[in-house]
Amino acid sequence: MTLKVVSTKLAKRASGYALLLADMQFASRVFGIAAKLENRTPEQIRGARPSLEARCRQLLEFDPFLRAGAAVAQIDRDIRNDSEATKAALFEAGIITYGRCFNSGARTQLAIRIFRGSLASAKTTHEALIEVRNKHVAHSELKMERSIVGCALVDDQNYDKRPNLVMSVLAIRRDVPSDELLAQFQAHCEAIINEVIYPEFLETGRALREQLLQMPLEQIEKFPDFATEPVAIDPLG
Numbered sequence: 001m002t003l004k005v006v007s008t009k010l011a012k013r014a015s016g017y018a019l020l021l022a023d024m025q026f027a028s029r030v031f032g033i034a035a036k037l038e039n040r041t042p043e044q045i046r047g048a049r050p051s052l053e054a055r056c057r058q059l060l061e062f063d064p065f066l067r068a069g070a071a072v073a074q075i076d077r078d079i080r081n082d083s084e085a086t087k088a089a090l091f092e093a094g095i096i097t098y099g100r101c102f103n104s105g106a107r108t109q110l111a112i113r114i115f116r117g118s119l120a121s122a123k124t125t126h127e128a129l130i131e132v133r134n135k136h137v138a139h140s141e142l143k144m145e146r147s148i149v150g151c152a153l154v155d156d157q158n159y160d161k162r163p164n165l166v167m168s169v170l171a172i173r174r175d176v177p178s179d180e181l182l183a184q185f186q187a188h189c190e191a192i193i194n195e196v197i198y199p200e201f202l203e204t205g206r207a208l209r210e211q212l213l214q215m216p217l218e219q220i221e222k223f224p225d226f227a228t229e230p231v232a233i234d235p236l237g
Contacts, residue, residue, distance in 0.1 A: 016108025028189035034090035035182035
């Protein structure tokens with residue numbers, strides 16, 4: 001049996017829905033996996049932070065350099081454990097992949113108008129996901145993250161008190177949502193699959209089958225063989 005490559009508009013539409021299905025299933029899956037990964041309690045996280053005494057010692061160690069105006073002391077570091085880092089990575093992967101399904105481009109995409117009828121209540125969740133994608137994960141608009149620069153007054157023998165240059169740069173970023181919200185995002189993706197993508201995929205497939213059945217055999221035989229039409233994917237390196 002020879003597999004032919006069909007390039008009609010219906011075939012391209014069907015292939016587009018296949019890609020949408022794969023992306024939305026992936027987004028649903030990673031949201032679900034992220035929801036199951038362990039997060040430490042706020043008390044455990046606070047316990048893992050350096051003590052106030054340790055941070056004061058760090059400042060004292062930097063004091064000669066700060067007085068010379070030539071140092072930046074990064075006091076707060078990323079203290080997420082491996083599970084929390086993986087959770088954040090999965091969440092952001094889900095956000096990016098979900099957004100791909102609604103991006104305009106060469107392939108079939110979903111539109112905001114799908115959120116009607118049984119999906120009307122899902123519009124708020126969709127808008128929240130897209131906002132995080134547009135304003136924090138894929139782009140930065142400083143709505144969901146802050147970087148705070150602080151300085152301290154230091155005693156100077158010649159000038160009494162004066163500010164050093166940069167004492168600390170404190171980064172504050174939006175963290176991963178709660179497990180309940182991640183599970184909600186998973187259910188949101190599943191609803192889009194079941195209510196929109198899969199039905200459209202099946203309907204397009206049926207229409208494509210009817211189109212091919214009405215084509216002359218000679219026309220179908222002119223379609224290129226799949227074996228002679230390799231799918232070119234740009235490697236990452």
